[in-house]
Amino acid sequence: MEALDQLFIEAGTLMLAGMVFVFAFLGLLVVIINAVLTPLASKFPDPVAQSVTRPTLKKPAPQQGVSPTVVAAISAAVSQYRQKHKE
Amino acid sequence: MEALDQLFIEAGTLMLAGMVFVFAFLGLLVVIINAVLTPLASKFPDPVAQSVTRPTLKKPAPQQGVSPTVVAAISAAVSQYRQKHKE
Amino acid sequence: MEALDQLFIEAGTLMLAGMVFVFAFLGLLVVIINAVLTPLASKFPDPVAQSVTRPTLKKPAPQQGVSPTVVAAISAAVSQYRQKHKE
């Protein structure tokens, strides 16, 4: 076994080196994200999701002439139906 | 190889010891369930499931004014809808 | 290492033997399907699926007296309902 003093010195060095390295590593990652990743990202935007907007346009249309009571009734029926047909 | 007689005796002992042990083991389990588990269980009842009762109270309400024909129509529509939108 | 000539001859033989064998194998499979499998199949027809026809008979019935607008409304309500109750 090593003497305790020696171990203490090694542990202290390890603590110092370790924290410096962790900060350096993650700090460099911050730099990379800010300096490389984010600027690049503006050149590769997400594709516009067109399929998502269509159904929201479609759905309200047939709903116009329906009174709220009917919709409430329907919701209840649906609940009932799902309850029954649940396996 | 052992002589057949010797084997017979061993097999008989095994049969006897085995059945005694099986009955003792499972019998003791009966005792434990009756004497320990079940009495203890009354001190740890199942939590009352309140969330289950609420929806059943809620659902009937909006259903009041709806005629059975409408509900039948809705059920049919739901069936139809699910058929179509099934992937 | 073998001489290149020798390798060429072996590769050529392999090519020939391989293609003959592949054709023989798959050709024999054609014969087996035509001469054994398909004739046998007529003796083991698929069981008639009766359960599939029943629901289609049942569903149209209650739909008779319902106007298309109501069905449209219902479809919308169902969409809405599913949207809300999706987890």
Place this chain on the structure above:
Amino acid sequence: MEQLNTLWMSTGLANFEMGQVIMMLVGCGLLYLAIARNFEPLLLVPMGFGAILTNIPLAGFSEVGGLLHYVYYAGIDTGIFPLLIFMGVGAMTDFGALIANPKMLFLGAAAQFGIFATLFGAIALNAIPGFEFSLQDASAIAIIGGADGPTAIFLASKLAPELLGAIAVAAYSYMALVPIIQPPIMKLFTNEEERKIEMAQLRHVTKFEKVIFPLAVLLMAIFFLPSAAPLVGMFCLGNLMRECGVVDRLSSTAQNELINIVTIFLGLGVGSKLSAEAFLNVETLGILALGAVAFSIGTTSGVLMAKLMNKLSKDPINPLIGAAGVSAVPMAARVANKVGLEANPHNFLLMHAMGPNVAGVLGSAVAAGILLALVGS
């Protein structure tokens, strides 16, 4: 020309031995039973297929470097696959019916007489020339009477690996035959009045009881029968995962994907032991005969025990549910229910029969532990 000869010598036709042909037909027979007759298909399909693969000349499936060789030595020789199956079965088992009516454990105990009587019978067969079963062999054969596939495979892999193929075939075949084997015996030992007996409804069992139960069973195995601890332990782990309510994703995986994967490999690995030398001999016939005897005796002793308990108990007990004590979950319980309905169309015994049914699983694991403790080297 030489090339052609090499090609011919590398065909199966040029290398077949009669035993391999017969064993392939046995494999096809297992596939037929599984697919056309619905005999325990989850195990018999991969097992029958494994039997065919292992007997292909030159393919070397079960030789060093072959797929089935790896499967067998990694999963079955080590006992890992049966134990994982047991964990999955534990995760599928609901002990509610048994906890509500713990007396049913006696039915699960009584049905194990099928095992021990068959052990004696296997030794008795040694009187016939050609049979030379050791106590280990006899124990591994006898466990067929436990009507529990993974237990039988686990014990056979420990006590008599050379008989594993025949024992597994017998165990799964008779488990599939439960609806044919049991009813006549059940009717022979009961009268119409007994079969009509209706039983009191089972009480509600709390979550607390269901969580503690597997731990209590494990504790007893620890105290009294450590040799059964692998089987009982993995079974109880599965059951605890099921009931504790906080690891549902593990429980679901144990009863679905994991058990499915292991079942495929277990079937293939067991099938790889169906070689001609190991299967085509008089001992296999003896094993098949003893297996039928074991199931019959187990059914009989379960029914007789139930009749006795019906006499002694204040609550009526329908003797039919005693037959479910052999385990074969849930087939034996369904058979009890069906025979009960024939006698009394308003008598639904299914839930009552689940008690002895799962008790039989524990009973045969205990019996396996005893055999391991007393005859395992």
Place this chain on the structure above:
Amino acid sequence: MEQLNTLWMSTGLANFEMGQVIMMLVGCGLLYLAIARNFEPLLLVPMGFGAILTNIPLAGFSEVGGLLHYVYYAGIDTGIFPLLIFMGVGAMTDFGALIANPKMLFLGAAAQFGIFATLFGAIALNAIPGFEFSLQDASAIAIIGGADGPTAIFLASKLAPELLGAIAVAAYSYMALVPIIQPPIMKLFTNEEERKIEMAQLRHVTKFEKVIFPLAVLLMAIFFLPSAAPLVGMFCLGNLMRECGVVDRLSSTAQNELINIVTIFLGLGVGSKLSAEAFLNVETLGILALGAVAFSIGTTSGVLMAKLMNKLSKDPINPLIGAAGVSAVPMAARVANKVGLEANPHNFLLMHAMGPNVAGVLGSAVAAGILLALVGS
């Protein structure tokens, strides 16, 4: 100071070799193709990633004790992973279109000429200084023409493990390039009239036929080509589980969770063979060139065979479906359908092309078996 030096010497920067950097770029290239170009991503994502991991200095992924070392030796060197993939592919394959029109098997046979011609080509490359392919190497390279990933990996792991990385890269890259490689060849060898040919609708295939078919294929492999039995056997097991209808949970696991798990590991393990010494040499260039040749010849011979059959058969056969005989399921069948639609907007060839497509899988498994039988040590 010494600590700092230790830290520096433990960085990758201080230990990089040029070859490792290049191979990591190759890995990134595979990831790019997979993610941005959708080239067979299920295998190329883990494979490209494995290529990066295995070339990290000091990390020791592929040395004794490293993760990829275990993955490679447990799963690929033993052949287990490709065989499990094959079982899963079998469980995903519907032979209905082939059983309805068994003549399509000849197209699957003809397309294997890509394999055997490439074998000859690989030996011919030996005339160029720097190439020294043995018959084993040539066979492993030629199987790229089978357009079947797991078959290529299986054969390469048996005949030429040191070429495995390059062969897998070539096989999967060209499989992804099928929509680019095939159409010009298909148009070159057919005229407008031929591409417009419409084919008769396929008859209904019964469950009985679908259950017996994998068993018949296995039987033929047993009789005539036991060396193909591992590949054909596991494929037929998967297909039997799919069609028999009694083990749906096993079939589902084989086509989903099990094949997914194995695919991740197979990709990583194959990637671990992409080391600089094994990949950065003139042989890899030869393999890539030969792979392109193999696909082209396979496509050509499939189309020509279909033209011949169209002449001889009473039912019209669109020569385009011959190209699907190389397998690359279901990409090649889709390509045939697409090229057909260009010529005739009412001509849906997809179902007709599935016949030669799945026949091509059988064909290349048979070809692999022949190569194993004749040049495998």
Place this chain on the structure above:
Amino acid sequence: MEQLNTLWMSTGLANFEMGQVIMMLVGCGLLYLAIARNFEPLLLVPMGFGAILTNIPLAGFSEVGGLLHYVYYAGIDTGIFPLLIFMGVGAMTDFGALIANPKMLFLGAAAQFGIFATLFGAIALNAIPGFEFSLQDASAIAIIGGADGPTAIFLASKLAPELLGAIAVAAYSYMALVPIIQPPIMKLFTNEEERKIEMAQLRHVTKFEKVIFPLAVLLMAIFFLPSAAPLVGMFCLGNLMRECGVVDRLSSTAQNELINIVTIFLGLGVGSKLSAEAFLNVETLGILALGAVAFSIGTTSGVLMAKLMNKLSKDPINPLIGAAGVSAVPMAARVANKVGLEANPHNFLLMHAMGPNVAGVLGSAVAAGILLALVGS
């Protein structure tokens, strides 16, 4: 009589040692915490159960040939299980919040001071007679402060396998105790005003950024810390599979079935290290004490760093989210959110705390890599 004696000698009762009884109670305690107190149940249920199984006398679960022996040596000693868990966790992790606000990485870095301070503390404990921690031991203990279960198990299996059981118990217990340990510390080092700080909404992060991010992290690990490459690599593979959008079926399997299967075995395998000799000693007490210290210091340094950054940054930063830098995903982020809501009912910090939270995972993997590089043999 002899038979009876054999039977008695084969019971657990006749063979119990005190240490085994105590360790079984420890196992039961873990099960209690998992089931009744919901302490990290996914790992503690199999781990507690494994602790019970491994201490059963005569059952031999952890001896050569026993189930847990195979599980430990195949999965934990090799490092495979923790790495697969890490891949699954990677597939579950969304780095969006971190990419939107990369400064949060400094919080994840600061919280690792819990690890390195504890390392020093473990060596300091050697001043007390009875403790003799080597640097390896101290490092394995210190990683508890990383609040990351698989990282702790991976490092302990490499540096101090004999302490693995105690380290895993401490790591998972304190992770479960995060909602109890952290709030008082968070409140001690912040004032009401600071806790009320609201943060600016995070910007949208594109798919491109999410795909490149894991590759960038891997690249840095390759360059600067290859010893962290196994952990970081498998984590990034999982994350890449999640984000790339072309291998959803692999990603789904990695985060569900595969991680579930591995979790069951990892728990059992870690539990098998909870033997009396390894656990019942003064070192375990030291480990438990050091673990609590590690979590507290990590929380403190995270909060203080956040306070400092709040001073320096133009955008306000709520110091509470610094506590999430210890990882313990997603518990620590939820705790930050909860404490924030107490001070300001309109302050939803959850998304903001996810940044330091996932940064903490990277931070502790980096710390583990440093320890492996500097004290690993």
